[in-house]
Each structure stands twice: as structure tokens, then as C-alpha cells.
Amino acid sequence: MSKPKGATSPLSLFVPEPECRPGDHPDFNEMLIPEAGAVRMPPVDVEPLHIHDLAYSVIRVLNDGGEAVGPWAGQLSDEDLLEGLRHMMTVRAFDARMFMAQRQGKTSFYMQALGEEAVACAFRRAMRKGDMNFPTYRQQGLLIAGGYSIYTMMNQIYSNELDPVKGRQLPVMYSSKEDGYFTISGNLATQFIQAVGWAMASAIKGDDKIAAGWIGEGSTAENDFHSALVFASTYKAPVVLNVVNNQWAISTFQGIARGNAATFASRGLGFGIPSLRVDGNDYLAVYAVAKWAVDRARRNLGPTLIEFVTYRAGAHSTSDDPSGYRPKDESSTWPLGDPIERLKKHLIRHKKWSEERHAQAKAQIESEILQAQKQAEEHGTLHNGPHVPAGTMFEDVYAEAPIHLIRQRQEAGL
């Protein structure tokens, strides 16, 4: 059979693949990384159209030498930075401890934020009491940087008798209205549009509170991401829409959610939403961009989309082993470095910190965490209890238990 005129080769499906797989030499040479200080800082009331380039660049403050440079620098005092360092160190030590607790069989599951601690910790500093975060499972830094009790977090992780959510949720699915931390779902992306709705409500009521939605780069593919952008742009909701791009959605590299086309930040451009990309491992840059976006929201200028470029240095969860899908040493070659090391270097360079003090602080934090852990374990762990009484499973399905639940509880003898 002869080919019809004008025919080409058969169609084939393009399936994106990451640059490297296990056994390959990791290489981020293709990644665009501007010099620290190179990206301009527009006024918060800038026309979104005039800052399209910011969605394709990377805002950075800390350079390789540990200096804070450029227009986004100079917004935090040394005390702020020392506190920020402590927050990040606390998150890391807390994660290590709880990861270990899961391995020891004290709970079912855990998720670390290893390598991306700066994102939530620095962002939290830009928010006020009364504002609301709609986080994913990897924003424990919001709670810790907000002064939430790590002891209470452990009680949740252990599902013990003091668990504020009564043993109903997987570990790390915290909830604290008081601390501006919306109950975590576990179904990905659903919180993104809810954050927009919360912000719309604040605007409807003439309030001064703002919301922040959080999502991973992988789940930007969900429809909730798109409906959030539609609603946020249509109603100019006072919301900051945060995409944490840590490169990996379990085993799936970011190119599967994004195609090989553009950045996640650039998703906002078609909606007329100012969209910025920031070095997520740079505490100062994260804070500066967060502050910019929060100010915009607070001034009723509408939403901002931020892509935090970071790297998930640990496994997705305690149920995951990244050596099955990415090179073992990929994390150490990540070009934006480690957020704690970078801030530490900056503070040491400015003689506000030292290796010695860092080691002391680390030991002190670890000891505090150990103390809290002992205290929490006195109130139970997942498999050994004690838990809240089993009959509480029938509570809070509704404000008041309807007759069928009352009957089921009676039948269960609980």
C-alpha cells in the first residue's frame, strides 16, 4: 500500500522524562538560576502585565558567599534571622525525631519537610494573627514558626489521648484555627480553592485578614488549582497562592504536571495574577516575596501566585523510597543548596552566629524535642494507646448526632 500524499511518520505519544534516573549522574546545568540580587522588585500595585518576566526568573537574595544582596534584601533584622534559623532547625530536628518514632513503630506514618524548611518558616513571618493558611501536609513550618506547641503536634502524630483531632487523622494532618492553620485534608489540592473562598469571605465582611493557599507542584494539575485561580482573579480575592515546587510528586518529576513548557508561576499569567518565582531555599528571599504578596492582598490589590523553587531532600513520606526513581546523590547536587546552611553562613559572615553557637543551639533544640516527646508518649502512642475513647468516633460527624448514629453507637456498645 502506498502512503497517501503528504503523509508523515506515524504519530507517537510524548511522555516527559526527567534528566536523571537512578545510576545517572545528577545534573542541574539546564536550570536557570539568576545571580542573587539580579531580579528587580516592582511596587506592589504594579500592573501584572509588566512583570511577566518574574514568572520565569528566580528571585534570590543570598549569594554564594552568604551576602544578602539586591532590591529584595534588607527586610529582616538580625534577631529576626536568628529566630528564623532556630525555627528551621526546630522543624528539621522535629522531623528527624518523628521520622525515627515512626520507624520505632510509635505511629503509622510521617512526612518530613527536609530541605524545604525555609518556605513555610519564612512565609509564616509575613502573616499576622487572624490570617488563615490552607496548608498541605508539608507546611509544619507554619505551625512551628508560629509558636505552636510541638508537644501538641506530637500528640496528634501519636493519635494519643491528648490528640486535638481525637485520633481521627493520619499523622501530620494538624488543625488549628487559633493558629491560622486550616485542617489538612489529605485529598490533594482541595484546599487551594477553599483558601480563595475564605479570602473572599474576609473581603465580603470588610475584614483585614488574608488567606494563603498552599499546593505542591504535582497537584497543580488538579482542577481545584485552576478553579482557585479563576475565582481569585475574578473576585480579586485577598489571597496568596503558594506553589511549593520541590521537584518531585512521590516518584513523578515536575515535568509530568507541567509539561516541558513553562514554569508553574507562569500558570498565573493568563489569569492576570502577578506571578513570581522565588528561591525557596533562601529564607530572606522567601520572606521578602511573601511580604510583597501579603501586602498586596492586605491592600485589596488581589491575589499573587508564588512558585517556591526548592527540593524535597527526603522521601515523600515514611512509605516512600526515592532511590527507586532518582539518583541517590541528586539532593546534594541541588544548586540552591540547603536553607539552614545558607542562612547560617549569612549569619556567621555577619558575626551574629558561629559554628559553636550553632552546635549548641542544635543540641538544645534536640533536647527540647526529646523532652516533649517523652511527655507526649506518657499520653500514649498509636499502637499502645491510650487513645480517646472509641465512642468518640461517632461524634462530630454532625453538630448533633442524628438517630441513626445514636443507634449505631448503642449497637457498638460504645
Next chain:
Amino acid sequence: MTRMTMIEAIRSAMDVAMEKNPNVVVFGEDVGYFGGVFRCTHGLQKKYGSQRCFDAPISESGIVGAAIGMAAYGLRPCVEIQFADYVYPGYDQLASEAARIRYRSAGDFTVPMTVRMPTGGGIFGGQTHSQSPEALFAHVCGLKTVIPSNPYDAKGLLIAAIEDDDPVMFLEPKRLYNGPFDGHHDQPVTPWKKHELGEAPDGHYTIPLGKAATRREGSDVTVLAYGTMVHVALAAAAETGIDAEVIDLRTILPLDLEAIEASVRKTGRCVIVVEATKTCGFSAELMSVVMEGCFHHLEAPVIRVTGYDTPYPHAHEWAYFPGPKRVGAALKKVMENN
């Protein structure tokens, strides 16, 4: 008291709720300036302003998701899904989120939200404007599901739904909007103004969620129905001369178990009439409730009359619709071994 159609009753409920509580907001597709494709929100934007009644993008997941966020903030959103058939993009937000936020946060966050949607067939809506998806909501613990059958109930139940502290699915049988349609599609429908339940107070009143109403007392057989099928069942009882007790469930979740059990134990017979498809539909749940609670009182097998397990056909709508003839046949059959 004012004579009103079901549309006017629903509109009046939102009006009363919005007037009473500034935290009540109304939005959805076409509901703002235009007042909704069925006119249920007509005039609300003019009266309460566009911050409290506004048009939404064509995004059911966005409408429901945003309403959840608003409710978590402390508002009481009452949103409209243009047709129940369109709710599915928002279903994840309902089943995974709205229904479980109180539970998963142990009461830290709640979702006092109402989701209104026209349901059911009888208007030549074809398979995309006729569905009755109530079982998909009733199956989800944490949601409440209400289906009124008349203007008086619609208003009192909708105010109760808006004031309820949990998410409520409010399904409005669209064939009842303008009159108590009894399934005789070849005859003109009596307008609501001539019906005793077409009269409702102008102001605030509520009908508790989870309480059934007896529309006709009887001793031969209990008919369990809701929405449009209440009127079909009443017509079938009148036409067959069978002394049926017609229970209008009004709320299918929470379900008024006690009312169902009391009636079936009294009559010893039961016919379940539901417009939705049969398999795994809410009629199956009603059957189970009767079996579990009334088995030893039954004198005949329980019969279900439902929509067939096919999509709702356009041209053959009346062959599909469980009208008074089919219900009447079921009533006769259940009485056979008298």
C-alpha cells in the same frame, strides 16, 4: 400568609435568611443580576448588593470549594448548582471536604453551607437535566440531604438548612416549582395557589431537618416518598381507592426512622416510590430500614417503584417516569395477599 409557588417560597427563604443574618451569602451560575435560570434568586442582588448575591464562574468545584472556605471563615453560603446533573465536578469538595471538615478537625472548623440544586425529571430535560442524585449525597456521612415537596416545606426547610451548622444538600424537584405535579403529564397542573401547602408565612419559620410529614393517613399500606413522588403517590392512592398512608420524608438524611417504623408497623405493608434509578438508590436504603425495623410486622413483600436503571431518556420521558399508573399497580399488588 401568602400564596406562593415553590420558586417564590425558595426565594423568600433566602430573602428571610439574608435579612436576618448578614453572614448569609448567595452565589452560583447566573444567580446574580439575572436571578437564576429558574428565577429562584431573582431580586436578591438588587436588595442585598453584589457582595452578598453574585454570579459565579461555570465551575461547580469552584463554587462548592469557595463556599467551604467562606463557611470556614464564618459565613453561611447558600450556593446554587444550576442542575443537580452538574454537581459532579463539585462532588469531591462535597464528599471529601465539606462532609468531613467538622469530623477531621474535631469541631475546630465547620461548614455551615447549603447547596441548592434543581433535581428530577418531567421537563424534557433529557439525561443531563433530569437526574436525581440524592443517594450519592445520602451515602456520604457528614452531609444532610433535603428534598421538599411543596412551597410551605421548601421555605421552612431551606431556612432551617441555611441556619444549620452542617453542610446541607437541598434538592428542589424542578417539576414541582410551579405546581403539585402528580405524574399526569397529559393534564394541566393545578397551580400552587390552589393547594393548601402553596401558602406560607411571609417571615421567618423553620421546619426541622430529619422530620417526615404524613400527607395522607391510611391503614392499608405505607407509601414512602419524597419530592415529586409524594404527589404521584397521593394521586395513585386516590385513583386506586387503597387507603394508603403517604409519608413525605422531606429529609432523607437524617432519615426519620421512627416515623417510617411507626407507620409500617401500623399498616403492615410498604411501597417505596422514588424517581431515581433503582440499583443502590435511596429506595434500597428505605427497603433496608423497613426490613431491619419492621420485618415481623410485614404482611407482604415490600415493593419499590423507581426510575429504571437507564439514563433519563428524552423522547420516552413518560415511559421512564414512575407515574401514578405504576404506583397504583404496586399498591394493588402489595394488597393482593390480603
